[in-house]
Amino acid sequence: MPQEDAQTNTPQAEVYNRIWRAIADRKMRPGTRLKEEKLAEIFSVSRARVRQALAALEHDGLVTIVPHRGAFVSQPSVEEARDIFFARRAIEAQLARRLCATATPEIVAKLERHVAREREAHAEGDTRTAIRLSGGFHLLLGELAGSPYLWDVLRDLVSRTSLIIAMYQVRTGPDCGPDEHAEIVAAITQGHSDRATELMTHHLEHLEGTLDLEQDASQSDDLSDLLS
Amino acid sequence: MPQEDAQTNTPQAEVYNRIWRAIADRKMRPGTRLKEEKLAEIFSVSRARVRQALAALEHDGLVTIVPHRGAFVSQPSVEEARDIFFARRAIEAQLARRLCATATPEIVAKLERHVAREREAHAEGDTRTAIRLSGGFHLLLGELAGSPYLWDVLRDLVSRTSLIIAMYQVRTGPDCGPDEHAEIVAAITQGHSDRATELMTHHLEHLEGTLDLEQDASQSDDLSDLLS
DNA sequence: GTTTTAATAATTGTTGACAATCTTGATATC
DNA sequence: GATATCAAGATTGTCAACAATTATTAAAAC
Incomplete structure (x- = not known):
C-alpha cells in the first residue's frame, strides 16, 4: 500500500517526514545505518516514536530493517x-x-x-x-x-x-x-x-x-x- | 507505499494477516470497530503487537484509525x-x-x-x-x-x-x-x-x-x- | 601470526504500568 | 421533557525499565 502518509501535526510524523526528506533529497547515502537512540536524541523524542517512523519508512521501501540488527537506508537492487x-x-x-x-x-x-x-x-x-x-x-x-x-x-x-x-x-x-x-x-x-x-x-x-x-x-x- | 507486506513467520505478521484476510474476504463489515484489547485476547498476543498490525493495516487503507477513538474497518467514500x-x-x-x-x-x-x-x-x-x-x-x-x-x-x-x-x-x-x-x-x-x-x-x-x-x-x- | 573462544558492551525488542482522552450514564437545571 | 454538567468507566497513547540478541574486544590456544 500506498495512502496518505505525509501527515503534519503529530511529533511522530515529524520524525518520519524529516528522515523521509533526508533520504529523498539524497542527503543520506544508501546503506547508512539508522540507530534508534541517536535519532531519538536528534529529534528529542522517545525511542518508541523513532521506531514507529522507521517502520513506516520500511513500508515505503526507503528503509530496510534487519531483525535485531537495526535499520538501514535501503539499497535497491x-x-x-x-x-x-x-x-x-x-x-x-x-x-x-x-x-x-x-x-x-x-x-x-x-x-x-x-x-x-x-x-x-x-x-x-x-x-x-x-x-x-x-x-x-x-x-x-x-x-x-x-x-x-x-x-x-x-x-x-x-x-x-x-x-x-x-x-x-x-x-x-x-x-x-x-x-x-x-x-x-x-x-x-x-x-x-x-x-x-x-x-x-x-x-x-x-x-x-x-x-x-x-x-x-x-x-x-x-x-x-x-x-x- | 506499497511493498512486501505479507510476511509469514513473526507473530505480529500473523495478526496482520488474519485481520487482513478477514477484511479482504468480507467477513468483517466496513465500520466494524477493532478494539485492541479484544484482538490481543483473541490472538493471544500483547496489545503492542495488535497496535503494530493495525498501523500497517491503516497504511494499506483497510483500517481507519481515529486518534484516541480506535481502529475501524475503513468505509471508503x-x-x-x-x-x-x-x-x-x-x-x-x-x-x-x-x-x-x-x-x-x-x-x-x-x-x-x-x-x-x-x-x-x-x-x-x-x-x-x-x-x-x-x-x-x-x-x-x-x-x-x-x-x-x-x-x-x-x-x-x-x-x-x-x-x-x-x-x-x-x-x-x-x-x-x-x-x-x-x-x-x-x-x-x-x-x-x-x-x-x-x-x-x-x-x-x-x-x-x-x-x-x-x-x-x-x-x-x-x-x-x-x-x- | 592467525584463529577460537569467552566476556563485555552496545543495540534492538518487548512488556506492563501509567497518563491522556473519549464515551457513557446519572444528576441537576431550565 | 429537553438540555447541560459532571463523574465514573472504558479505551487508547506513551514511556521507561527490562529481556533478548548481536557486535566488539580481549584473551587464549594452536
Whole structure:
C-alpha cells in the first residue's frame, strides 16, 4: 500500500517526514545505518516514536530493517530499480493521458510555472533545488491528474527513484533537465494524448538510461569496488 | 507505499494477516470497530503487537484509525471508490499489455487453470471461494506480469476493492463471473495486446458499473438507511 | 601470526504500568 | 421533557525499565 502518509501535526510524523526528506533529497547515502537512540536524541523524542517512523519508512521501501540488527537506508537492487522504472512508466503514462483529457487553463498554467522554476534553478546551477523540482514535476503531474491514490503511489515511486539514482548514477550527470518536461507540458496543453504518453515513457526511459544498471547484482557490497 | 507486506513467520505478521484476510474476504463489515484489547485476547498476543498490525493495516487503507477513538474497518467514500477503480484500470491495463509480450506457454497454462477453477466454483455455487478466486485472477495476472512492485500495488487495490464491494454492491449480484476473465486470457494467449488491454479496462468498468456509486457521499452513516 | 573462544558492551525488542482522552450514564437545571 | 454538567468507566497513547540478541574486544590456544 500506498495512502496518505505525509501527515503534519503529530511529533511522530515529524520524525518520519524529516528522515523521509533526508533520504529523498539524497542527503543520506544508501546503506547508512539508522540507530534508534541517536535519532531519538536528534529529534528529542522517545525511542518508541523513532521506531514507529522507521517502520513506516520500511513500508515505503526507503528503509530496510534487519531483525535485531537495526535499520538501514535501503539499497535497491538492479532488478528492483528496473521494476521501479517499469512501474513509473506504466503509471505516469496513464496520468499524462488522463491529464490531456481533463486539462484546464489553470492546470496548464501550474505546469508551465513549475517548468519555468525548473529552468531557473537549472540556469543558476542550483543542483539541489533542481533535483527537488525535477521530482516535483512528476508529483505535480500526478496531483493534477486528480487521482489521490496514484498520486500516493507516485510519491512512493519518486522517492525510491531518488535512492536508485544515488546508487547507480554514473556521475553527476545532466540529471533530467527541464527540456523534456517542457515538451510533455506542451503536448498536454495541445491535448495530444498519444504524444504526451509517448513523451513521458521516453522521458523515463531516458532517465533510466543515464544510470549504470549493468553491474552484477550479486556484488552490491563495497567489495566490488576493491576487486575491479 | 506499497511493498512486501505479507510476511509469514513473526507473530505480529500473523495478526496482520488474519485481520487482513478477514477484511479482504468480507467477513468483517466496513465500520466494524477493532478494539485492541479484544484482538490481543483473541490472538493471544500483547496489545503492542495488535497496535503494530493495525498501523500497517491503516497504511494499506483497510483500517481507519481515529486518534484516541480506535481502529475501524475503513468505509471508503464514493470518490475513493471511483479513484480505486481508475487506478486499477490504469495499472491492470498495462499489466495485461506486458503479459501479451512476455507470455510463455507455462504462463498461459497457469492462467487457464485458474479460470477453470473459477468456473468450477461458480458452477457449484460456492460463492465465497468464487469471490476469492475472482480477486485471485487479477493478482495472478499481476504476479505473472513480473513486476513485484505493481503486484504489491495490485494486492492493495484488490483488497480495497473488496471493501468497496462490501459497501456498495446493490445486491448479491453476479459478482464478476469467470467469462470475462476467460476472454482476457484468450486475448493474451493470442498476443493481441490492444484487445487484452481493452478487455481488461472494460471488465473493470463493468465491475464498477454493478455497484451503486450514485449515493450522496455526505450520508455514509447508517442514518441514510433510516431516512430513505 | 592467525584463529577460537569467552566476556563485555552496545543495540534492538518487548512488556506492563501509567497518563491522556473519549464515551457513557446519572444528576441537576431550565 | 429537553438540555447541560459532571463523574465514573472504558479505551487508547506513551514511556521507561527490562529481556533478548548481536557486535566488539580481549584473551587464549594452536
